[in-house]
Amino acid sequence: xxxxxxxxxxxxxxxxxxxxxxxxxxxxxxxxxxxxxxxxxxxxxxxxxxxxxxxxxxxxxxxxxxxxxxxxxxxxxxxxxxxxxxxxxxxxxxxxxxxxxxxxxxxxxxxxxxxxxxxxxxxxxxxxxxxxxxxxxxxxxx
Numbered sequence: 001x002x003x004x005x006x007x008x009x010x011x012x013x014x015x016x017x018x019x020x021x022x023x024x025x026x027x028x029x030x031x032x033x034x035x036x037x038x039x040x041x042x043x044x045x046x047x048x049x050x051x052x053x054x055x056x057x058x059x060x061x062x063x064x065x066x067x068x069x070x071x072x073x074x075x076x077x078x079x080x081x082x083x084x085x086x087x088x089x090x091x092x093x094x095x096x097x098x099x100x101x102x103x104x105x106x107x108x109x110x111x112x113x114x115x116x117x118x119x120x121x122x123x124x125x126x127x128x129x130x131x132x133x134x135x136x137x138x139x140x141x142x
Contacts, residue, residue: 035059
């Protein structure tokens with residue numbers, strides 16, 4: 001959460017109550033234009049729908065384990081929401097972002113917590129999955 005704040009994010013925590021209420025409080029009662037759901041679970045997806053403003057967008061990039069998902073479809077319909085989900089095609093972003101990394105405007109090293117050889121990929125995935133040593137991103141070297 002601290003790293004997200006350093007990047008300019010406003011913290012929303014379950015410890016402080018209902019996320020939808022917190023987000024409405026941060027946006028003058030309106031709700032955010034876009035909610036990015038990164039967990040891949042029914043509860044935060046539902047909370048994202050409840051939080052976003054009417055006409056807003058919920059983008060879900062979390063990897064879902066469950067085969068199906070129950071969510072408040074009626075609320076999403078009447079709020080006229082745009083729902084987006086899927087795997088990020090990282091190659092689409094390489095061309096515009098690489099020059100920003102090269103000149104130091106973007107520093108991905110701030111979120112890379114572990115680096116290891118490609119041959120240790122299973123170990124890297126396990127570290128990430130269990131969030132060992134506060135893992136955020138594990139980079140594999142070819």
